Amino acid sequence: MFTTYRRVLALPGALVFSMSGLVARLPISMVSLGIVLLVSTRTGSYSLAGTVSAAYLIANALFAVLQARLIDRFGQRRVLPPAVVAFAVGMTGLMTTVELDVRAPWPHLCAALSGAAMPQIGSCIRARWSHLVPDKAGLHTAFAFEAVVDETVFILGPALVTVLATTVHPLAGLTSAIVATVLGTAVLVSQRRTEPPASGGVHRHAAGPMPWPVLAPLIACAFAMGALLGGAEVATVALSDELGSKPLSGLMLAVWALGSLLSGLVTGALHLTASNASRFRWGMVALGLVMLPLPFVDAFVPLALFLFLSGFAISPTLIAGFAWIEESVPSGRLTEGIALFTTGLAAGLAPGAALVGLVVDASGASASYWVTAAAGLLGAGLAVLTRTAAVRPSPTGSSS
Template sequence: MSSSSAALADYRAALTSPGALVPTLASALARLPIAMTTLAVLLYVQRATGSYAVAAVVSAGTLAGESLGAVAQGRWMDRVGPMRPLLLAAGLYAVAATGLILVIENGAAIPVLVAAAALSGLVRPAMPGASRALWGRLVPAGPRRDAAYSYEAISLETFFILGPALAAFLVTAPWPGTALVVAVSGMVVGTTVFALSRPVRTQEPAVGGPSIGLLGAVARPGMRTVALASLGFGLVIGSVEVGVNAVATEQGSPTLGGVLLSAWSVASVLAGILYSLRPWPRPLHLRMPFLLGAFAVCVAAMALVGPLASLPVLVVAMLAAGALITPQVTAHSLGVEATAPAGTATEGFGWIVTAAVLGISAGQVAAGVAVDVAGAASSFLVGGLAGAVMAGMLWWRRATLAPQPQEALARA
């Protein structure tokens, strides 16, 4: 199972396809706050409670709720079309997020905070899956569609890095809830505009797929392997988000975390574009374990910011790790395209998002505890070890992603 490389002209052709402008811009506005919201909640609660561990648990509640909602919404959109589910989710999310802010402001007990966070995550609009699935309607199969999927991966990963960076800056405002309000507003407005755009309004439900039962898209072994890769990726990302902001706090500069994550974003985007031109290893069943393993090694090296080295070592290791982010997300997107059963595109991508947010959630919790117990640098060791273990599991399951002659013939 390999993927073709995408030329820069294919990116331009895909993004300028008839009808693509409005949903593309609206999707960008709605998806930017996804990761921004996670860190905004974490930093907001940390300032309210004084504990990274408590903040990480509450933030993890948001991600746990989203992990359930993304799959359910994706399956519903595949069955009835995306417009109605997205509009309903946008309205419910505005109400639930307002409730979360109120319980934080009123100093509610930890179980109440976690429950409110989980509810807001549950109804958060499943925009990544809806946005990706729309390209199958707007762009014909071939290099342009491959470029469109690569754009989705590059832009989503950009938002996953720029979002936390923006949250880290906004949380220093006089009211620390500013970052969360900005994130919720962007998601609600962007989702609404996307859902009401003409290509989305006229999108028909997916038809022609096989009966896949309760497991849905992950009934396929290959799809489960792609989800596993996304889970490992999330584990590492979550640990870094907590660790970088903890390092910034130790250095006495809360905004330093935003600067570092912004630099990470630049490295990720540039490397992602270059990597899409000459992907290596080309076969996905080899690419996924290699990229995750290298990612884990680079993140573990960030722990040298402790007593063994200085802050510049963290920056160098972080930029090296950032160069491996977008190539992984691109591989996940191509994996969904190759392994998800027919008629389950939105749900399939929902599973990938679910796996990623579960990984981020667990990574944040583990890193938050590590920071409280052993200091900021220990969070990077936690993330590196988790990523290495998951890379080994991907290598063990690589045969489920290897090209199968009958599958290739069916797709042709």
């Protein structure tokens, strides 16, 4: 299995840009939690902490695609440095306003600036793999490796920011997020040999039309998947609390992430003959179905078992989704296409968590898993109905 991974990681510059991407992506799982920890500690208000965190997340969702378009047009080395500077300035401003007890809307504005400028590292890394890897089998392995990196980020990031903010200093968590973003992005930008070529300032439509009959349902699937992920996290915390041990929710969520990480490793090592579209559809169906037993769970052991199984469906589905986008969108708009998918995923997290929270308050934690099951089945239905692009759009195609 590891021979398969060594083959792609041995490509010139691959290991360096992927590992720098891991470091630069750590704040994805650190900043929102770090904001809540800082603001709630300094002000005693969880509602204020929630609104400041929401300002960051909303701005990030709104501006991610715009940044990706600029990266496709002008190149990573021209867009990422000013973006990371703006992110650091926004984060520093946020920490300063909270420490000085400056009233709203200044903490919200600083959070929004940092969210809007957050470098789109995941999209950039996958675009580099698409540019560097010469064959589809190798690209499948590369995308699988990045799925494993994503899971690593979401295992390490929350633990790191929590430990630093609670045992070192309330500012330490967000400070470490700034350092990771700046250093990781700086190393990534320095890797010129693996950077995909920019379009040279040509208007984005000249790169070819977006295949919206494929892309729009995929974005909707990503939204449903995000709602499932965000909702399942809240439901798991609530159920652990009902079962008498809220701290065990961390272990349950770690088991969930472990299932996804392991399945990503295995998927990348396999030579799969099924199309990316078929694998994505089956992955969404499996993810929806494996959530169905969770509303009936009333103990930690079966909870861990079914979370592990549902986690096993996450990485292969995401790997197939990114590969489907890579083969469908124009090469000159690949970063934009990937960012659209990841933005859809991120946009579903908050609504899923909020809806599950309402059901928890009204009917209990177990019943709230019906929300995640419904989101999974909705995504499965959308995936089945999604059209398949026969070929990548021509770079000289008409405007979308």
